[in-house]
Amino acid sequence: MNNWQEDLLRIVAIAPGEQQIFDEIIAAAHGLGFEYCSYGLRFPFPLSNPKVFTLFEYPRDWAERYREAGYVSTDPTVAHGRRTRTPVVWSDELFASAPQLWAEARSFGLRVGWAQSNLDANGVVGMLTLSRSGEALSASELEAKEGRMRWLVNIAHLALTQALLPRVCEIDERLTSRELEVLKWTADGKTSSEIGQILAISIDTVNFHVSNATTKLGAVNKTAAVVRAAMLGLLN
Structure with missing residues (x-):
């Protein structure tokens, strides 16, 4: 396995904490230029x-401006990421529908960018954006680096989802195997009576x-609960 792959996989193994994970993602982004x-x-x-x-x-003032202006609702890269997992490179054409956003981003030094979204089996949607102020992304650079960029998208999604999931949906205790079994049959549309017959237990126990x-x-x-x-x- 190449060293860069090992570096990206290491992100998943570090101690939980979204900022620590994101620091690793930042380092990987810097390594990609x-x-x-x-x-x-x-x-x-x-x-x-x-x-x-x-x-x-990002520059702090731009991050605050982006949130303050609610640009996430008009950002064409976000709209693109909701439709497809195909990567997108920033361009004047891409931001034609959001000229104010594009102008302000460039004024803060964000002139060149690449983004790709990820959707996992549990319905969690994520998107990584890499950007810089200088040299445009050439076809040769994309050919050389896009494999690593796509890897970073997937590893970032996995690591950050694992770190943030407990904050989103806290579970007081781990479900037992029987509780999971009953929920699975419930998800299949079975009634308590039918589940009791399948598992050979009483309706009250179900x-x-x-x-x-x-x-x-x-x-x-x-x-x-099933949802x-x-x-x-x-x-699963």
Whole structure:
């Protein structure tokens, strides 16, 4: 395995903590020839108001301006990342729909950039952006570096999701194997009576396990418990 791959994989193994992980991502971005980077994560829960986390390594004034102006809602790179995992290179054409954003970004030295999104099996969406103030991204540079850039996208997503997930959806206790089994059958549309017959346990016992799982997951009812467990990847 190449050294750069080992360096990226090391990010996953370091002590939990999103800032420590992001510091490693920043170092990898610098090694790829970029001055700045950011990573945004959107969790699919709670369903009514999904949690969003954004980590910036930009000039402080620009990071504050970006948040203050709510540019995330008009940023064409974000819109692109929601539609496809194909990487995108910044250009005048890309930002034609957001000229104010493009002009302000350039005034802070963010003139050249590359971004790619990631969507995992649990519905967590992330996007890495690498940027700099100087030399444009040539075809030859992309050919030489894009493999490593794509690796960084995937490793960053995995590491940051693992670090932030406990803050997004706290579980009081680990679910037992029986609680998970009951939730899986519930997810398949089985009633308590049917689950009891399948598992050779009483309806009261089924309901007991459902109630415990619902409490541990911090859900309001068994339907919400099944949804949350599925989003957390517990039913895979």
